[in-house]
Amino acid sequence: MAEPIIIAVPKGRILDEALPLLARVGIEPEPAFADPDSRALRFATNRADIDLIRVRAFDVATFVAHGAAQFGIVGSDVLMEFDYSELYAPVDLGIGHCRLSVAEPAALAAKDDPRGWSHVRIATKYPHVTRSHFARRGVGAECVKLNGAMELAPVLGLAPRIVDLVSSGRTLKENGLVEVEVIAEVSSRLVVNRAAFKTRSAVVPLVDAFRRAVEAPAPAGA
Structure with a gap:
């Protein structure tokens, strides 16, 4: 058998x-x-x-x-x-169904324009996708690899932005973050x-x- x-x-x-x-x-x-x-x-x-x-x-x-x-x-x-x-x-x-998105603190997003980025520091468990996404726009991406608790990175100064999966957006909101760009629907x-x-x-x-x-x-x- x-x-x-x-x-x-x-x-x-x-x-x-x-x-x-x-x-x-x-x-x-x-x-x-x-x-x-x-x-x-x-x-x-x-x-x-x-x-x-x-x-x-x-x-x-x-x-x-x-x-x-x-x-x-x-x-x-x-x-x-x-x-x-x-x-x-x-x-x-x-x-x-969810989406892979870039998020940052709401206070930063209020004065930020992703179209003006030339270099970003991002915490994520998706370094390959993140670098590729920004490279297509001519933006350098410095990725800090994390496997979880991504939302803590901006709060504790590890990285000002994150790339992570977003479904309802509740976790982002409860940690003071907002989506500023969708990389891919998942x-x-x-x-x-x-x-x-x-x-x-x-x-x-x-x-x-x-x-x-x-x-x-x-x-x-x-």
């Missing part, structure tokens, strides 16, 4: 939106997956040929690119940051390891199943 196909799913907000989609594809994780006390990272599903692993959102792309998992669900922000050639992203899943994608796509017969039918689940109308009451 062939080894199970492994689907890497992200911890956090996207996972809550991904689970109903997985169910529509016919994939339901074992009960331990929903146990908040479980420290397991790999889970069986109702299908003997499919397992799930639950990892950090930024690590989903790495697991799939290197073939440790054959599929993954990951935000387009992560794909832009890493740009792995080994990844194929055939389906926009239509979940995890949604979650189904990603596939390119080698697995070519060599494992079960991969293409599963891609098609995800595509149908996205295109089909949501069940009543969903």
Whole structure:
């Protein structure tokens, strides 16, 4: 019997939106997956040929690119940051909508004009995307790499601006920050390891199943 196909799913907000989609594809994780006390990272599903692993959102792309998992669900922000050639992203899943934005303190924004920037110091976990974005405008970007608590950077003088994901904008507002520029609209994608796509017969039918689940109308009451 062939080894199970492994689907890497992200911890956090996207996972809550991904689970109903997985169910529509016919994939339901074992009960331990929903146990908040479980420290397991790999889970069986109702299908003997499919397992799930639950990892950090930024690590989903790495697991799939290197073939440790054959599929993954990951935000387009992560794909832009890493740009792995080994990844194929055939389906926009239509979940995890947000935006990647530049933000700064409201007091600075009141007198600031992004069109006049020539050099910026920015705290972000997206240094590649950030530098590329500003380079296209001829602006030098000095990036301070952080993995979280981005909103503290301007408050504590680490960097006057941040680049981060924004959904409702509530976190920015509560920390005295405002958006001044949107770099990209973000949604979650189904990603596939390119080698697995070519060599494992079960991969293409599963891609098609995800595509149908996205295109089909949501069940009543969903």
